[in-house]
Amino acid sequence: MVGRAHTPRPDPGNTDPRLATAWRLMDRIPDGATVAASNRLVPQLTSRTLVSVFGLGDSRPDPEWITDDSAQPQGWPISPDDDRRLLSEARNNGRYRIVADQDSYVLLQRRP
Template identity: 95%
Template sequence: MVTPDTKALTVLALLSVTGFLAVRSPLLWAAVPTLLWRFASDNQAYWGTGYHYSAVLMPVLFAAFVDALTRPGPVRYALAASAAVTVLLLPQFPLWQLTQPATWHTDPRLATARRLMDRIPDGATVAASNRLVPQLTNRTLVSVFGLGDSRPDPEWIIDDSAQPQGWPISPDDDRSLLSEARNNGRYRTVADQDGYVLLQRRP
């Protein structure tokens, strides 16, 4: 539960943004179950702060922080520490991307991706690259391309072969799996544009 160091660093990061004042509030106990299941897992992605798994904890932590601020104690110190830690940590997290000029420019490949996804009919079963999945969830039965428990033989496959994300499989495995789907005779290539490949299962 406490090793490797990633777990301790996660707890440190979570508490430090409140100037450690949240530990004075009983509301903090509401965060314990989430931390327990994350740290007990053998999935290393759950241990750190690199993904979204701490998002559910932040309202709990800041509710505890506000509760603690109403109690007697070093309020000014805690607020200053919270602000300082937040400023120091911000460049390590996605919110910092709002300060980068590239964030405000649309990737020209995005228009191609949208055009190809529009060719997939509503209600179809689809295996898609991880970044494309959220854009298909509202109208298709979609799973992540390469994920072990994906739906077998989806009707459509759309993959970003130019910039594979590296999850759930490596870029090399992504390209290998895509090549296998294209060459096994079960799928036909509908489009191959700007690195996006759209395959349709043969009848």
């Protein structure tokens, strides 16, 4: 997309299929949006969004988007159990809608 800066991506022919899914889901997040993301996904979003680490105490309150790797919870700054609990709360609290849940990557959007 012209005018949109992205972090360089690995060669698609050599990319783990799960990672390709993560990129497709992150591409759905608009530029300039507020996002809480799994620790490993944060660097992929810093060039175009206002991103914080999902579950970190000082994360932006009620980010517009949440993206999380539920198969490999980050383990820092929160435990895998806390990651799963927080993701479950976000899914079930009525404030977010599930946009995608593919290959254990989850993308949630805050309801208006």
